[in-house]
Amino acid sequence: MSVAHWGVIGILALAAFSIRILGLIAGGRIRGSRHAWVLDDLPGLIVVSLVAASLAGQPLQTWVAAGAALGAAVLTNHVIATMVVGVVAFAGLAAFGL
Structure with a gap:
C-alpha cells in the first residue's frame, strides 16, 4: 500500500473516532x-423512522401486514x-393474491 492509502485510512480512522467523541x-x-x-x-423514534421509511412506496399488502403487526x-x-x-x-395476503 502506498503512503496515500495509509493517509486515507488514518484520516478515516480519525474521523470515525472524532464522531464518537463528539457524540x-x-x-x-x-x-x-x-x-x-x-x-x-x-431509540423508539429511530425504529419508527426506519419502519416508516421502509414502508414508503410499498404495496397495500405490506401496509396491511404492518397494520396487523402494529395491532399485535x-x-x-x-x-x-x-x-x-x-x-x-x-x-x-400473498397466498390469497391480495
Missing part, C-alpha cells in the same frame, strides 16, 4: 439540559408475537 460530548450536554427527555425517546404490538407488547403476526399476515 459522547453532545450526549453529555443534552443529558444535563432541559432536552434530556429526547434521549429517553430516541399494541395488544401484546411482545416483539416475537408482533413479528409472527406481521409475517403471517403478509404470507396470508
Whole structure:
C-alpha cells in the first residue's frame, strides 16, 4: 500500500473516532439540559423512522401486514408475537393474491 492509502485510512480512522467523541460530548450536554427527555425517546423514534421509511412506496399488502403487526404490538407488547403476526399476515395476503 502506498503512503496515500495509509493517509486515507488514518484520516478515516480519525474521523470515525472524532464522531464518537463528539457524540459522547453532545450526549453529555443534552443529558444535563432541559432536552434530556429526547434521549429517553430516541431509540423508539429511530425504529419508527426506519419502519416508516421502509414502508414508503410499498404495496397495500405490506401496509396491511404492518397494520396487523402494529395491532399485535399494541395488544401484546411482545416483539416475537408482533413479528409472527406481521409475517403471517403478509404470507396470508400473498397466498390469497391480495
